[in-house]
Amino acid sequence: MNLPGRSDGESVEAVAAEPPEVPPLVDHIDERIDTRARTRELFQRLDQMPEGREQEQVRNELVQLHLPLVDHLARRFRNRGEPLDDLVQVGTIGLIKSVDRFRLDRGVEFSTYATPTVLGEIKRYFRDKGWAVRVPRRLQELRLSLATATAELTQELGRAPTISELADRLKVNEEDILEGLESANAYSTLSLDAPDIGETDGQSMADSLGMDDEALEGVDYRESLKPLLAQLDPRAKHILMLRFFRGMTQSQIAAEVGISQMHVSRILSRTLAQLRSGLLDH
Amino acid sequence: MSHDHHVTLTIPADGAYLSILRTATAGVAARLDFTLDGIEDLRMAVDEACALLLPQSKAESNLHCSFDVGERSLTIAVTAESTAPKPPRRDGFAWTVLTALTSDVDAHVDGSWVTLRLTREREGFEHP
Numbered sequence: 001m002n003l004p005g006r007s008d009g010e011s012v013e014a015v016a017a018e019p020p021e022v023p024p025l026v027d028h029i030d031e032r033i034d035t036r037a038r039t040r041e042l043f044q045r046l047d048q049m050p051e052g053r054e055q056e057q058v059r060n061e062l063v064q065l066h067l068p069l070v071d072h073l074a075r076r077f078r079n080r081g082e083p084l085d086d087l088v089q090v091g092t093i094g095l096i097k098s099v100d101r102f103r104l105d106r107g108v109e110f111s112t113y114a115t116p117t118v119l120g121e122i123k124r125y126f127r128d129k130g131w132a133v134r135v136p137r138r139l140q141e142l143r144l145s146l147a148t149a150t151a152e153l154t155q156e157l158g159r160a161p162t163i164s165e166l167a168d169r170l171k172v173n174e175e176d177i178l179e180g181l182e183s184a185n186a187y188s189t190l191s192l193d194a195p196d197i198g199e200t201d202g203q204s205m206a207d208s209l210g211m212d213d214e215a216l217e218g219v220d221y222r223e224s225l226k227p228l229l230a231q232l233d234p235r236a237k238h239i240l241m242l243r244f245f246r247g248m249t250q251s252q253i254a255a256e257v258g259i260s261q262m263h264v265s266r267i268l269s270r271t272l273a274q275l276r277s278g279l280l281d282h
Numbered sequence: 283m284s285h286d287h288h289v290t291l292t293i294p295a296d297g298a299y300l301s302i303l304r305t306a307t308a309g310v311a312a313r314l315d316f317t318l319d320g321i322e323d324l325r326m327a328v329d330e331a332c333a334l335l336l337p338q339s340k341a342e343s344n345l346h347c348s349f350d351v352g353e354r355s356l357t358i359a360v361t362a363e364s365t366a367p368k369p370p371r372r373d374g375f376a377w378t379v380l381t382a383l384t385s386d387v388d389a390h391v392d393g394s395w396v397t398l399r400l401t402r403e404r405e406g407f408e409h410p
Contacts, residue, residue, distance in 0.1 A: 250319045
């Protein structure tokens with residue numbers, strides 16, 4: 001899965017160098033060094049302590065000491081439709097797990113060790129949340145096999161498969177396939193999987209956008225549509241143009257853009273909804 | 283299928299019920315052996331059609347949806363009751379979307395009723 005921003009194994013130092021809209025993890029280098037020293041000291045004590053109330057206190061202090069890290073990491077997932085408080089809460093679970101598992105002899109800073117675990121908890125929360133609405137595990141698995149079977153059959157047949165062809169291939173009945181497609185549409189955590197715009201090759205994207213503008217020539221409502229299109233994510237806009245102005249099918253677009261047909265379908269639905277709300281405002 | 287089948291569905295003119303119409307659309311299209319492309323296109327088309335009809339629907343009214351299942355094509359008609367019924371502009375973006383997603387689109391107004399009719403032919407391919 002693609003992560004927003006950086007990879008799992010990043011260090012806190014890298015995090016602290018992020019753009020200014022994210023508050024710096026620690027304001028002063030001195031303070032950071034203090035935190036590190038204190039962390040090491042606490043883990044040393046924890047190591048030598050018998051289980052009990054005192055150990056609990058040290059553990060709590062370690063958690064408290066690193067709450068700013070959780071807060072910082074959680075902030076990266078703002079504006080994804082979940083309250084920041086909830087994200088901090090699940091991130092804190094990751095922090096507690098890290099405190100319990102960390103050993104000084106690992107030879108890394110605790111914050112470096114804890115970051116992927118905290119991020120992992122937050123992302124898992126999004127995944128579970130996306131599905132939790134109404135998609136049981138059976139359907140999650142079906143969705144995955146559907147995606148694979150759709151890609152294989154499209155390759156074999158040179159067109160998108162029908163429901164009955166998918167049912168044959170997966171040896172389930174057609175109702176199950178329909179249910180699986182339904183759940184694929186309900187799956188709402190798309191943005192977490194979608195690559196950032198920055199990952200697109202600049203040149204080829206510029207090329208395709210130029211062609212997109214040509215495709216719009218001669219369209220009556222071009223002027224009213226243009227500002228709305230300009231607000232769209234470039235890839236979403238490109239996919240929209242391919243479908244509605246160049247008449248490509250979803251499967252053809254999937255092959256050209258290099259994502260699954262289901263993904264194309266979700267991007268198109270979402271983009272149309274976005275445009276609709278924009279057009280209504282006018 | 284030797285003769286045409288007919289399915290009707292009435293839902294409240296409220297966005298919250300559109301998922302029922304989308305699901306029904308996918309189910310009927312699957313019976314006709316549409317491909318995934320066709321099914322997803324039709325699902326999007328009914329969404330778009332309802333997006334045109336809902337804003338002009340009377341409060342607390344219903345959307346009447348009918349599916350005509352032919353041997354090789356599916357026609358979906360969605361009718362709304364409106365105090366100021368007007369067919370959508372044919373030079374607008376929504377219309378472009380509807381025509382790209384279907385084989386034929388038609389709109390007409392009859393008294394206080396406005397209907398959008400979408401037809402999609404099944405893709406012509408031989409079964410393996």
